[in-house]
Amino acid sequence: MNLKPFISFSEYSLAELDEWKNKGGKVAGVYCIYAPNELIRAAGIAPVSLCGKKQAPIKDAERELPASLCPLIKSSYGYAITDSCPFFSFSDIIIAETTCDGKKKMYELMETIKPLHLMQLPHTQNGEAPLRYWMSGLHELEKFLVEYSGIKVTEEALHNEIILQNKIRKELYELMILSADRRSPLTAREMLAVQESKSFSISPETYLKQLQTLRSELHEYLARPELESKKGLRILLTGCPVGKGSEKAITVTEELGAHVVCMENCSGLKGLTLPVEENGDPYEAIARRYLQVPCSCMTPNPGRLESIKELVETFEVDAVMDLTWLGCHTYNAESTSLRNFIEDEMSLPFLHIETDYSESDIEQLRTRIEAFVELAE
Ligand code: SF4
Numbered sequence: 001m002n003l004k005p006f007i008s009f010s011e012y013s014l015a016e017l018d019e020w021k022n023k024g025g026k027v028a029g030v031y032c033i034y035a036p037n038e039l040i041r042a043a044g045i046a047p048v049s050l051c052g053k054k055q056a057p058i059k060d061a062e063r064e065l066p067a068s069l070c071p072l073i074k075s076s077y078g079y080a081i082t083d084s085c086p087f088f089s090f091s092d093i094i095i096a097e098t099t100c101d102g103k104k105k106m107y108e109l110m111e112t113i114k115p116l117h118l119m120q121l122p123h124t125q126n127g128e129a130p131l132r133y134w135m136s137g138l139h140e141l142e143k144f145l146v147e148y149s150g151i152k153v154t155e156e157a158l159h160n161e162i163i164l165q166n167k168i169r170k171e172l173y174e175l176m177i178l179s180a181d182r183r184s185p186l187t188a189r190e191m192l193a194v195q196e197s198k199s200f201s202i203s204p205e206t207y208l209k210q211l212q213t214l215r216s217e218l219h220e221y222l223a224r225p226e227l228e229s230k231k232g233l234r235i236l237l238t239g240c241p242v243g244k245g246s247e248k249a250i251t252v253t254e255e256l257g258a259h260v261v262c263m264e265n266c267s268g269l270k271g272l273t274l275p276v277e278e279n280g281d282p283y284e285a286i287a288r289r290y291l292q293v294p295c296s297c298m299t300p301n302p303g304r305l306e307s308i309k310e311l312v313e314t315f316e317v318d319a320v321m322d323l324t325w326l327g328c329h330t331y332n333a334e335s336t337s338l339r340n341f342i343e344d345e346m347s348l349p350f351l352h353i354e355t356d357y358s359e360s361d362i363e364q365l366r367t368r369i370e371a372f373v374e375l376a377e
Protein backbone atom coordinates (compact mmCIF):
# COMPACT_ATOMS: atom_id res chain seq x y z
CA MET A 1 0.00 0.00 0.00
CA ASN A 2 1.30 3.43 -0.91
CA LEU A 3 1.00 5.61 2.19
CA LYS A 4 3.77 8.02 1.20
CA PRO A 5 1.51 10.92 0.05
CA PHE A 6 -0.16 10.78 3.48
CA ILE A 7 2.84 10.12 5.72
CA SER A 8 4.84 12.86 3.97
CA PHE A 9 1.87 15.19 3.53
CA SER A 10 3.81 18.33 4.53
CA GLU A 11 6.39 17.88 1.76
CA TYR A 12 3.75 17.04 -0.85
CA SER A 13 1.61 19.97 0.21
CA LEU A 14 4.50 22.44 0.16
CA ALA A 15 5.44 21.33 -3.38
CA GLU A 16 1.81 21.76 -4.47
CA LEU A 17 1.63 25.17 -2.77
CA ASP A 18 4.78 26.31 -4.49
CA GLU A 19 3.34 25.39 -7.87
CA TRP A 20 0.00 27.01 -7.01
CA LYS A 21 1.64 30.27 -5.95
CA ASN A 22 3.88 30.32 -9.03
CA LYS A 23 0.72 30.22 -11.13
CA GLY A 24 -0.62 33.24 -9.24
CA GLY A 25 -2.91 31.28 -6.90
CA LYS A 26 -3.89 32.72 -3.51
CA VAL A 27 -3.74 30.82 -0.21
CA ALA A 28 -5.91 31.21 2.90
CA GLY A 29 -4.62 29.98 6.25
CA VAL A 30 -7.38 28.49 8.41
CA TYR A 31 -7.48 27.42 12.05
CA CYS A 32 -10.76 25.58 12.35
CA ILE A 33 -13.10 23.17 10.60
CA TYR A 34 -15.89 25.80 10.73
CA ALA A 35 -14.05 27.50 7.84
CA PRO A 36 -16.19 26.56 4.81
CA ASN A 37 -13.83 24.95 2.29
CA GLU A 38 -16.44 25.03 -0.47
CA LEU A 39 -16.79 28.82 -0.35
CA ILE A 40 -13.05 29.47 -0.07
CA ARG A 41 -12.30 27.22 -3.05
CA ALA A 42 -15.17 28.61 -5.12
CA ALA A 43 -13.47 32.01 -4.75
CA GLY A 44 -10.36 30.47 -6.33
CA ILE A 45 -8.39 30.34 -3.08
CA ALA A 46 -6.66 27.27 -1.61
CA PRO A 47 -7.27 26.80 2.14
CA VAL A 48 -4.54 25.26 4.29
CA SER A 49 -4.53 24.43 7.98
CA LEU A 50 -2.27 26.51 10.22
CA CYS A 51 -3.06 24.90 13.60
CA GLY A 52 0.20 24.58 15.54
CA LYS A 53 0.89 21.03 16.71
CA LYS A 54 4.44 21.34 17.94
CA GLN A 55 6.01 22.47 21.19
CA ALA A 56 8.94 24.41 19.65
CA PRO A 57 7.23 27.78 18.91
CA ILE A 58 5.40 27.94 22.27
CA LYS A 59 8.19 29.71 24.14
CA ASP A 60 8.07 32.59 21.63
CA ALA A 61 4.29 32.85 21.93
CA GLU A 62 4.52 33.01 25.73
CA ARG A 63 6.35 36.34 25.45
CA GLU A 64 3.02 37.84 24.38
CA LEU A 65 0.33 35.37 25.44
CA PRO A 66 -0.47 33.92 28.88
CA ALA A 67 1.26 30.59 29.58
CA SER A 68 -2.13 29.25 30.73
CA LEU A 69 -3.58 29.31 27.19
CA CYS A 70 -3.98 26.02 25.37
CA PRO A 71 -0.87 24.76 23.53
CA LEU A 72 -2.65 24.77 20.17
CA ILE A 73 -3.18 28.53 20.37
CA LYS A 74 0.33 29.22 21.64
CA SER A 75 1.96 26.97 19.06
CA SER A 76 -0.07 28.58 16.24
CA TYR A 77 0.75 32.09 17.41
CA GLY A 78 4.42 31.23 17.97
CA TYR A 79 4.71 30.09 14.36
CA ALA A 80 3.02 33.29 13.18
CA ILE A 81 5.22 35.78 15.05
CA THR A 82 8.45 33.97 14.21
CA ASP A 83 7.37 33.26 10.61
CA SER A 84 8.80 29.79 11.08
CA CYS A 85 5.99 27.78 9.47
CA PRO A 86 6.17 27.61 5.66
CA PHE A 87 2.38 27.19 5.49
CA PHE A 88 1.94 30.48 7.37
CA SER A 89 4.45 32.15 5.04
CA PHE A 90 2.56 30.90 1.98
CA SER A 91 -0.76 32.22 3.31
CA ASP A 92 -1.89 35.52 1.80
CA ILE A 93 -4.84 35.87 4.14
CA ILE A 94 -6.14 34.35 7.37
CA ILE A 95 -9.69 33.09 7.90
CA ALA A 96 -10.41 33.27 11.63
CA GLU A 97 -13.51 32.38 13.65
CA THR A 98 -15.06 33.27 16.99
CA THR A 99 -14.86 29.82 18.55
CA CYS A 100 -13.01 29.84 21.89
CA ASP A 101 -11.96 32.94 23.82
CA GLY A 102 -8.23 32.28 23.58
CA LYS A 103 -8.31 32.04 19.81
CA LYS A 104 -10.44 35.18 19.49
CA LYS A 105 -7.86 37.19 21.41
CA MET A 106 -4.99 35.60 19.48
CA TYR A 107 -6.63 36.72 16.24
CA GLU A 108 -6.75 40.33 17.50
CA LEU A 109 -2.95 40.20 17.70
CA MET A 110 -2.52 38.20 14.52
CA GLU A 111 -4.41 40.65 12.32
CA THR A 112 -1.42 42.98 12.52
CA ILE A 113 0.67 40.33 10.72
CA LYS A 114 -1.57 39.33 7.78
CA PRO A 115 -4.97 40.41 6.40
CA LEU A 116 -7.47 38.53 8.54
CA HIS A 117 -11.21 37.99 8.31
CA LEU A 118 -13.02 37.02 11.49
CA MET A 119 -16.12 34.89 10.93
CA GLN A 120 -18.72 35.58 13.63
CA LEU A 121 -19.86 32.11 14.63
CA PRO A 122 -23.03 31.76 16.71
CA HIS A 123 -22.53 29.72 19.87
CA THR A 124 -25.78 27.84 19.61
CA GLN A 125 -27.13 25.65 16.83
CA ASN A 126 -30.75 25.97 17.92
CA GLY A 127 -33.32 27.99 16.01
CA GLU A 128 -33.38 29.97 12.79
CA ALA A 129 -31.79 33.20 14.13
CA PRO A 130 -28.27 31.72 14.57
CA LEU A 131 -28.53 30.20 11.10
CA ARG A 132 -29.47 33.56 9.51
CA TYR A 133 -26.65 35.27 11.43
CA TRP A 134 -24.14 32.65 10.26
CA MET A 135 -25.39 32.91 6.68
CA SER A 136 -24.88 36.66 6.65
CA GLY A 137 -21.38 35.95 8.02
CA LEU A 138 -20.73 33.68 5.05
CA HIS A 139 -21.66 36.48 2.67
CA GLU A 140 -19.23 38.77 4.53
CA LEU A 141 -16.55 36.13 4.14
CA GLU A 142 -17.31 35.87 0.44
CA LYS A 143 -16.77 39.63 0.00
CA PHE A 144 -13.38 39.37 1.72
CA LEU A 145 -12.32 36.36 -0.38
CA VAL A 146 -13.40 37.90 -3.68
CA GLU A 147 -11.53 41.10 -2.85
CA TYR A 148 -8.31 39.09 -2.55
CA SER A 149 -8.72 36.66 -5.40
CA GLY A 150 -10.60 38.85 -7.86
CA ILE A 151 -12.65 35.74 -8.69
CA LYS A 152 -16.41 36.04 -8.45
CA VAL A 153 -18.13 33.15 -6.69
CA THR A 154 -20.75 31.57 -8.95
CA GLU A 155 -23.51 29.19 -7.89
CA GLU A 156 -22.08 26.66 -10.33
CA ALA A 157 -18.60 26.83 -8.76
CA LEU A 158 -20.12 26.51 -5.29
CA HIS A 159 -22.22 23.56 -6.38
CA ASN A 160 -19.18 21.77 -7.87
CA GLU A 161 -17.16 22.33 -4.70
CA ILE A 162 -20.04 21.02 -2.56
CA ILE A 163 -20.18 17.82 -4.60
CA LEU A 164 -16.40 17.36 -4.47
CA GLN A 165 -16.10 17.98 -0.71
CA ASN A 166 -19.05 15.65 -0.03
CA LYS A 167 -17.29 12.92 -2.03
CA ILE A 168 -14.09 13.45 -0.03
CA ARG A 169 -15.94 13.27 3.31
CA LYS A 170 -17.71 10.06 2.30
CA GLU A 171 -14.59 8.42 0.86
CA LEU A 172 -12.49 9.31 3.91
CA TYR A 173 -15.15 8.03 6.29
CA GLU A 174 -15.47 4.73 4.45
CA LEU A 175 -11.70 4.36 4.27
CA MET A 176 -11.43 4.90 8.03
CA ILE A 177 -14.05 2.23 8.67
CA LEU A 178 -12.08 -0.19 6.52
CA SER A 179 -8.79 0.82 8.21
CA ALA A 180 -10.33 -0.07 11.56
CA ASP A 181 -10.92 -3.67 10.45
CA ARG A 182 -9.47 -6.04 13.04
CA ARG A 183 -7.11 -7.44 10.38
CA SER A 184 -6.00 -4.07 9.00
CA PRO A 185 -2.23 -3.49 9.00
CA LEU A 186 -2.63 0.30 9.35
CA THR A 187 -1.58 1.87 12.62
CA ALA A 188 -3.39 4.72 14.35
CA ARG A 189 -0.60 7.11 13.44
CA GLU A 190 -0.91 6.15 9.78
CA MET A 191 -4.68 6.64 9.97
CA LEU A 192 -4.07 10.03 11.59
CA ALA A 193 -1.78 11.03 8.71
CA VAL A 194 -4.43 10.04 6.15
CA GLN A 195 -7.03 12.16 7.96
CA GLU A 196 -4.72 15.08 8.69
CA SER A 197 -3.63 15.31 5.02
CA LYS A 198 -7.15 16.51 4.17
CA SER A 199 -6.42 19.98 5.56
CA PHE A 200 -3.18 20.24 3.59
CA SER A 201 -4.19 19.04 0.15
CA ILE A 202 -4.09 21.89 -2.32
CA SER A 203 -5.75 19.78 -5.00
CA PRO A 204 -8.84 18.10 -3.52
CA GLU A 205 -9.24 16.05 -6.72
CA THR A 206 -5.77 14.52 -6.17
CA TYR A 207 -6.54 13.84 -2.52
CA LEU A 208 -9.79 12.11 -3.45
CA LYS A 209 -7.94 9.89 -5.93
CA GLN A 210 -5.31 9.03 -3.30
CA LEU A 211 -8.07 8.04 -0.86
CA GLN A 212 -9.81 5.91 -3.50
CA THR A 213 -6.53 4.16 -4.39
CA LEU A 214 -5.72 3.44 -0.76
CA ARG A 215 -9.21 2.11 -0.10
CA SER A 216 -9.06 -0.27 -3.05
CA GLU A 217 -5.52 -1.43 -2.06
CA LEU A 218 -6.66 -2.02 1.50
CA HIS A 219 -9.75 -3.82 0.31
CA GLU A 220 -7.59 -6.15 -1.77
CA TYR A 221 -5.20 -6.70 1.15
CA LEU A 222 -8.02 -7.61 3.52
CA ALA A 223 -9.31 -10.25 1.11
CA ARG A 224 -6.32 -12.46 2.01
CA PRO A 225 -7.67 -15.49 3.85
CA GLU A 226 -4.56 -15.99 6.01
CA LEU A 227 -4.94 -12.68 7.90
CA GLU A 228 -5.56 -12.87 11.63
CA SER A 229 -7.47 -10.44 13.79
CA LYS A 230 -5.44 -8.09 15.97
CA LYS A 231 -5.99 -8.46 19.69
CA GLY A 232 -6.22 -5.52 22.06
CA LEU A 233 -8.63 -2.88 23.32
CA ARG A 234 -10.32 -0.77 20.61
CA ILE A 235 -10.38 2.87 21.66
CA LEU A 236 -12.24 5.91 20.36
CA LEU A 237 -10.26 9.11 20.85
CA THR A 238 -12.23 12.33 21.28
CA GLY A 239 -11.51 15.84 22.56
CA CYS A 240 -9.17 18.49 21.19
CA PRO A 241 -7.51 18.16 17.78
CA VAL A 242 -4.20 16.24 17.63
CA GLY A 243 -1.74 15.88 14.78
CA LYS A 244 1.80 15.25 13.69
CA GLY A 245 3.80 16.55 16.66
CA SER A 246 1.04 16.34 19.27
CA GLU A 247 0.13 12.66 18.96
CA LYS A 248 1.92 11.44 22.11
CA ALA A 249 -1.24 9.91 23.67
CA ILE A 250 -1.85 7.88 20.50
CA THR A 251 1.77 6.69 20.41
CA VAL A 252 1.69 5.61 24.06
CA THR A 253 -1.66 3.84 23.62
CA GLU A 254 -0.39 1.87 20.64
CA GLU A 255 2.86 1.00 22.45
CA LEU A 256 0.71 -0.51 25.21
CA GLY A 257 -0.97 -2.85 22.71
CA ALA A 258 -4.34 -1.05 22.49
CA HIS A 259 -5.64 0.40 19.22
CA VAL A 260 -7.01 3.87 18.56
CA VAL A 261 -9.45 2.76 15.86
CA CYS A 262 -11.45 5.96 15.61
CA MET A 263 -10.67 9.64 16.19
CA GLU A 264 -13.77 11.74 16.70
CA ASN A 265 -11.86 15.04 17.02
CA CYS A 266 -11.38 17.74 14.35
CA SER A 267 -8.19 16.20 13.02
CA GLY A 268 -10.20 12.99 12.64
CA LEU A 269 -13.81 12.28 11.76
CA LYS A 270 -15.65 15.26 13.32
CA GLY A 271 -18.20 16.46 10.81
CA LEU A 272 -17.41 13.85 8.17
CA THR A 273 -20.87 12.35 8.39
CA LEU A 274 -22.42 15.78 7.80
CA PRO A 275 -22.72 16.34 4.04
CA VAL A 276 -23.72 19.68 2.53
CA GLU A 277 -27.18 19.41 0.93
CA GLU A 278 -26.55 19.35 -2.82
CA ASN A 279 -29.90 20.78 -3.93
CA GLY A 280 -31.34 24.19 -3.16
CA ASP A 281 -29.59 27.39 -2.13
CA PRO A 282 -25.87 26.54 -1.76
CA TYR A 283 -25.25 29.32 0.79
CA GLU A 284 -27.98 28.08 3.06
CA ALA A 285 -26.83 24.47 2.58
CA ILE A 286 -23.24 25.37 3.54
CA ALA A 287 -24.42 27.44 6.50
CA ARG A 288 -26.65 24.65 7.80
CA ARG A 289 -23.97 21.99 7.48
CA TYR A 290 -21.13 23.94 9.09
CA LEU A 291 -23.28 25.18 11.95
CA GLN A 292 -23.99 21.55 12.88
CA VAL A 293 -20.29 20.75 13.54
CA PRO A 294 -20.33 19.47 17.15
CA CYS A 295 -17.56 21.50 18.81
CA SER A 296 -17.53 22.22 22.54
CA CYS A 297 -17.71 25.96 21.77
CA MET A 298 -21.43 25.33 21.05
CA THR A 299 -23.95 25.27 23.84
CA PRO A 300 -25.69 22.95 24.16
CA ASN A 301 -23.59 20.51 22.15
CA PRO A 302 -25.69 17.32 21.86
CA GLY A 303 -24.28 16.52 18.41
CA ARG A 304 -20.98 15.42 19.94
CA LEU A 305 -22.63 12.73 22.07
CA GLU A 306 -24.81 11.58 19.17
CA SER A 307 -21.79 11.38 16.89
CA ILE A 308 -19.71 9.47 19.47
CA LYS A 309 -22.57 7.00 19.99
CA GLU A 310 -22.76 6.35 16.25
CA LEU A 311 -18.97 6.01 15.92
CA VAL A 312 -18.73 3.64 18.91
CA GLU A 313 -21.20 1.33 17.18
CA THR A 314 -19.75 1.63 13.67
CA PHE A 315 -16.12 1.17 14.76
CA GLU A 316 -16.90 -1.53 17.37
CA VAL A 317 -15.24 0.47 20.11
CA ASP A 318 -14.52 -0.97 23.61
CA ALA A 319 -13.54 2.22 25.45
CA VAL A 320 -13.43 6.01 25.04
CA MET A 321 -10.46 8.29 25.72
CA ASP A 322 -11.05 12.04 25.98
CA LEU A 323 -7.89 14.04 25.37
CA THR A 324 -8.05 17.72 26.23
CA TRP A 325 -5.32 20.31 26.11
CA LEU A 326 -4.51 22.19 29.30
CA GLY A 327 -6.23 25.56 29.08
CA CYS A 328 -9.01 24.35 26.78
CA HIS A 329 -11.89 25.21 29.09
CA THR A 330 -14.76 24.18 26.84
CA TYR A 331 -13.50 20.66 26.12
CA ASN A 332 -12.28 20.20 29.70
CA ALA A 333 -15.62 21.24 31.17
CA GLU A 334 -17.56 19.13 28.66
CA SER A 335 -15.61 16.07 29.75
CA THR A 336 -17.91 15.65 32.77
CA SER A 337 -21.09 15.28 30.74
CA LEU A 338 -19.23 13.10 28.26
CA ARG A 339 -18.06 10.80 31.08
CA ASN A 340 -21.63 10.52 32.39
CA PHE A 341 -22.87 9.66 28.93
CA ILE A 342 -20.16 7.09 28.14
CA GLU A 343 -20.18 5.37 31.53
CA ASP A 344 -23.86 5.55 32.43
CA GLU A 345 -25.63 5.42 29.09
CA MET A 346 -23.17 3.49 26.96
CA SER A 347 -21.67 1.36 29.79
CA LEU A 348 -18.16 1.77 28.42
CA PRO A 349 -14.89 2.57 30.23
CA PHE A 350 -13.88 6.23 29.99
CA LEU A 351 -10.57 8.01 30.54
CA HIS A 352 -10.03 11.77 30.56
CA ILE A 353 -6.48 12.96 29.94
CA GLU A 354 -5.47 16.59 30.32
CA THR A 355 -2.05 17.39 28.94
CA ASP A 356 -0.03 19.73 26.71
CA TYR A 357 2.50 19.40 23.89
CA SER A 358 5.56 18.85 26.10
CA GLU A 359 7.06 15.43 26.76
CA SER A 360 7.41 16.12 30.49
CA ASP A 361 4.39 14.02 31.54
CA ILE A 362 4.93 11.13 29.16
CA GLU A 363 5.67 8.53 31.86
CA GLN A 364 2.71 9.70 33.93
CA LEU A 365 0.53 9.39 30.83
CA ARG A 366 1.87 5.91 30.17
CA THR A 367 1.00 4.83 33.73
CA ARG A 368 -2.55 6.19 33.49
CA ILE A 369 -3.24 4.73 30.06
CA GLU A 370 -1.70 1.38 31.03
CA ALA A 371 -3.96 1.15 34.11
CA PHE A 372 -6.97 2.12 32.00
CA VAL A 373 -6.21 -0.49 29.32
CA GLU A 374 -5.68 -3.22 31.93
CA LEU A 375 -8.93 -2.41 33.70
CA ALA A 376 -10.93 -2.05 30.49
CA GLU A 377 -9.77 -5.28 28.84
S1 SF4 B 1 -12.14 21.92 18.24
FE1 SF4 B 1 -13.70 23.47 17.70
S2 SF4 B 1 -12.52 25.36 17.57
FE2 SF4 B 1 -11.05 23.68 17.43
S3 SF4 B 1 -10.81 23.24 15.23
FE3 SF4 B 1 -12.42 21.94 16.00
S4 SF4 B 1 -14.31 23.05 15.56
FE4 SF4 B 1 -12.64 24.52 15.49
Ligand code: SF4
Pocket residue numbers: 070071072073099100101102103240241325327328329330331
Ligand atom coordinates in the same frame (compact mmCIF):
# COMPACT_ATOMS: atom_id res chain seq x y z
S1 SF4 C 1 -8.09 23.17 21.80
FE1 SF4 C 1 -9.69 24.31 22.90
S2 SF4 C 1 -8.70 26.17 23.69
FE2 SF4 C 1 -7.37 25.27 22.13
S3 SF4 C 1 -7.91 26.33 20.24
FE3 SF4 C 1 -9.15 24.46 20.31
S4 SF4 C 1 -11.09 25.03 21.32
FE4 SF4 C 1 -9.58 26.67 21.70
